[in-house]
Amino acid sequence: MPALAEGLTLVDNPSRGRGITASRAFSPGATIAVFSNPSIAIPDSPHLDQTCNLCLAIDTNLSSLKLRACTGCRVVVYCSPACQKADWQRVHKGECKVFKRVRAEGHDFLPTPVRALVQVLLRPEMQAAAAEMEGHVDAFRTAGGKGKAWTDMELQAMAALHYMGREASPRSLGQAVEVLYKLQVNSFNRMDVDIGQTGLFLNPALAMVNHSCVPNAFVQFVGRHAVLHAYREIKEGEEIEISYIDCNLHRAHRQEALKIRYHFNCSCPRCKDDLDVYQVCQRYPHLELNSLSLVPDLQKLRDPSIGQSLHSDSSLQINVEEIYPGCSASLQGLSSTDKIKSLRRRWRACEQLHKARLYAIEPLNQVLVEVAVYFGENGNFEYSLAISCFLALNSDPFRAPMPFAPQRVKGLLMIGKLLANTAPADHVTSEGTTAPLANKISQALSRMDQATTCQVMLALVVHYGPAAHSKEWPIYRQAVELLDDLESLPGRETEHALVTAFMRNPNGPEERRFFETAVLGPIQLLSDFALEVMASELGS
Ligand SMILES: C[S@@+](CC[C@H](N)C(=O)[O-])C[C@H]1O[C@@H](n2cnc3c(N)ncnc32)[C@H](O)[C@@H]1O
Numbered sequence: 001m002p003a004l005a006e007g008l009t010l011v012d013n014p015s016r017g018r019g020i021t022a023s024r025a026f027s028p029g030a031t032i033a034v035f036s037n038p039s040i041a042i043p044d045s046p047h048l049d050q051t052c053n054l055c056l057a058i059d060t061n062l063s064s065l066k067l068r069a070c071t072g073c074r075v076v077v078y079c080s081p082a083c084q085k086a087d088w089q090r091v092h093k094g095e096c097k098v099f100k101r102v103r104a105e106g107h108d109f110l111p112t113p114v115r116a117l118v119q120v121l122l123r124p125e126m127q128a129a130a131a132e133m134e135g136h137v138d139a140f141r142t143a144g145g146k147g148k149a150w151t152d153m154e155l156q157a158m159a160a161l162h163y164m165g166r167e168a169s170p171r172s173l174g175q176a177v178e179v180l181y182k183l184q185v186n187s188f189n190r191m192d193v194d195i196g197q198t199g200l201f202l203n204p205a206l207a208m209v210n211h212s213c214v215p216n217a218f219v220q221f222v223g224r225h226a227v228l229h230a231y232r233e234i235k236e237g238e239e240i241e242i243s244y245i246d247c248n249l250h251r252a253h254r255q256e257a258l259k260i261r262y263h264f265n266c267s268c269p270r271c272k273d274d275l276d277v278y279q280v281c282q283r284y285p286h287l288e289l290n291s292l293s294l295v296p297d298l299q300k301l302r303d304p305s306i307g308q309s310l311h312s313d314s315s316l317q318i319n320v321e322e323i324y325p326g327c328s329a330s331l332q333g334l335s336s337t338d339k340i341k342s343l344r345r346r347w348r349a350c351e352q353l354h355k356a357r358l359y360a361i362e363p364l365n366q367v368l369v370e371v372a373v374y375f376g377e378n379g380n381f382e383y384s385l386a387i388s389c390f391l392a393l394n395s396d397p398f399r400a401p402m403p404f405a406p407q408r409v410k411g412l413l414m415i416g417k418l419l420a421n422t423a424p425a426d427h428v429t430s431e432g433t434t435a436p437l438a439n440k441i442s443q444a445l446s447r448m449d450q451a452t453t454c455q456v457m458l459a460l461v462v463h464y465g466p467a468a469h470s471k472e473w474p475i476y477r478q479a480v481e482l483l484d485d486l487e488s489l490p491g492r493e494t495e496h497a498l499v500t501a502f503m504r505n506p507n508g509p510e511e512r513r514f515f516e517t518a519v520l521g522p523i524q525l526l527s528d529f530a531l532e533v534m535a536s537e538l539g540s
Pocket residue numbers: 015016017018019133134136185186207208209210211212262263264265266267
């Protein structure tokens with residue numbers, strides 16, 4: 001059985017197998033435990049050449065890492081001789097030979113699950129750990145005996161055995177397929193803020209945490225560590241639950257994703273009563289924590305006064321089902337012209353949701369996010385800013401009711417950066433002309449104290465960053481740097497003192513007034529332009 005950190009107890013539950021309960025209380029945002037020494041922590045194959053194979057430091061454009069390839073296989077890279085040496089002893093000595101065979105046959109690398117399987121097969125202690133893991137192998141075999149999923153697993157198992165130079169007997173193949181399913185059920189996808197999915201992480205103790213679509217905890221990855229954070233208060237004896245998937249997807253999509261990868265039917269309160277994001281938000285405890293956020297009006301979270309409820313309107317539900325597939329495909333790789341064409345089509349498809357003001361519901365939320373990104377990428381920072389402010393007020397808090405939720409903190413940094421990018425000299429659109437609407441937003445901006453609003457955004461990111469992720473989080477680090485720059489600007493001592501006083505005592509009457517004038521008012525004003533931007537650029 002995996003050893004657990006202090007404060008955690010392993011329990012057995014007849015309907016969901018083993019799970020972890022809290023043996024003491026945890027408050028919202030607290031670190032429950034750090035899971036180090038993973039059995040497997042590897043970069044995703046497409047990111048092999050930009051990620052240190054041991055410490056998993058990523059060489060994004062911002063970083064100055066000097067990554068050097070292993071001279072044996074030339075497949076993996078390291079940021080230092082120390083990382084290379086430690087990895088050689090851990091697993092790469094065996095893996096290097098496998099990779100040389102892969103390259104000799106003209107391939108660049110192994111797919112990530114095949115590589116993870118090779119690592120398990122190379123290390124006897126890992127096979128012992130895998131033996132104790134749930135894999136639902138018999139159920140998957142029965143469900144997919146003749147299907148594509150099972151065949152894919154067999155092909156992956158054959159590839160691993162082939163490159164390891166081992167015979168693919170029925171027994172070794174069966175064992176390899178079993179390991180692959182255990183990896184599927186128990187491993188995590190590591191996520192990076194800039195790149196998205198960056199790798200695979202397996203820790204047998206962390207793998208004991210069960211799922212809920214209304215989780216009380218969430219996991220973040222920092223190098224070779226996984227940090228389990230409390231999302232809301234967890235009482236002594238309560239089971240700790242994380243969401244294995246995006247819990248804001250519609251029920252049918254959540255259920256399908258959980259069935260395909262983890263082989264169970266979720267019966268959490270969100271699934272049982274098919275609650276939409278607004279209903280989940282209303283029921284969340286600690287909404288009062290939002291008093292230090294862009295939505296301090298708690299009444300808005302408890303009763304969003306939206307037009308219709310998705311839950312009670314079957315025509316809306318049918319509409320969502322119809323438009324979802326056409327609105328959810330990735331826009332990556334499309335030209336700018338094709339992206340905006342597709343976004344226009346998607347915005348039109350979402351008309352019913354938009355009319356009902358259900359901005360937090362998919363796929364409308366995603367369309368708005370993509371439009372904000374599109375304008376940002378094309379240098380139209382005023383439009384991007386207006387839509388980002390709109391999302392921060394009308395979507396993000398409902399989708400993630402805690403103010404330290406990582407996506408909300410990331411949204412604050414985005415607004416802070418856009419405020420910095422819309423400083424007066426930059427008020428020209430990407431086409432080099434000043435469009436009337438962009439001009440209107442610029443004029444509104446020129447009447448604001450943009451620097452102070454930006455400073456509060458950054459101060460909030462620094463305040464919530466450690467609870468959202470860690471002090472190593474690139475979002476947190478960027479905010480610290482930008483805040484340092486702003487704070488060192490000459491002539492801003494008064495504003496700096498006001499921001500500091502507010503962050504120290506956010507509920508003081510003077511401080512509150514400052515926040516309303518310097519932050520809430522301007523963000524609302526910018527948000528008020530968002531639907532006008534959508535109508536003028538994407539059609540009404
Ligand atoms: C990562 S493991 C979690 C630990 C697992 N319970 C065990 O005993 O090894 C994932 C598996 O746990 C079970 N599980 C997790 N959350 C569940 C839930 N909410 N309801 C039912 N089963 C669940 C499913 O069998 C799933 O495939």
